[in-house]
Amino acid sequence: MNINIHCTNIDATEPIKQYAMEKMAGLGKFFSNIQQIDIDVGMKSRHHLKGKIYYAECNVSVPGKLIRVSKNAVDLYKAIDKVRDHLKVEFEKMKGKRRERDRNILREQKGYLE
Numbered sequence: 001m002n003i004n005i006h007c008t009n010i011d012a013t014e015p016i017k018q019y020a021m022e023k024m025a026g027l028g029k030f031f032s033n034i035q036q037i038d039i040d041v042g043m044k045s046r047h048h049l050k051g052k053i054y055y056a057e058c059n060v061s062v063p064g065k066l067i068r069v070s071k072n073a074v075d076l077y078k079a080i081d082k083v084r085d086h087l088k089v090e091f092e093k094m095k096g097k098r099r100e101r102d103r104n105i106l107r108e109q110k111g112y113l114e
Contacts, residue, residue: 001025001028001034001035001036001037002035002036002037003020003021003024003025003036003037003039004036004037004038004039005017005020005021005039005040005041006038006039006040006041007040007041007042008040008041008042008043009042009043009044009045010041010042010043010054010076016041016076019077019080020039020041020056020080023080023081023084024037024039024058024084026084027060027084027087027088027091030087030088030091030092031062031091031094031095033062033063034060034061034062035061035062035063036060036061037058037059037060037061038058038059039056039057039058039059039080039083040055040056040057040058041054041055041056041057041076041079041080042054042055043055051074052074053072053073053074054072054073054074054075054076054079055070055071055072055073055079056070056071056073056076056079056080056082056083057069057070057071057083058070058083058087060087062094065094067087067090069083069086069087069090070083071083071086
């Protein structure tokens with residue numbers, strides 16, 4: 001699994017990179033066949049009226065599919081956590097669909113009628 005981190009409108013400090021790498025590397029326990037993860041963290045603009053709004057955007061490549069998630073938060077670490085949680089839900093949906101498809105194929109092979 002390759003993990004690429006890009007920072008926009010913020011300094012790419014080592015703690016930010018380390019935190020993002022740690023959180024994205026943990027996705028391997030939810031879905032084992034992740035090929036590449038591209039994560040972009042930063043601020044959309046420096047002129048926001050409500051204070052600093054950070055975002056985390058993640059593109060995950062799995063065989064035959066690209067999953068894209070983007071979340072905003074007041075804290076950069078919270079934005080990264082929100083992205084990870086949403087990706088966990090997406091992976092669970094994908095695994096459920098695969099199980100159902102495999103189950104239907106086995107039923108057809110065994111000759112069960114629904």
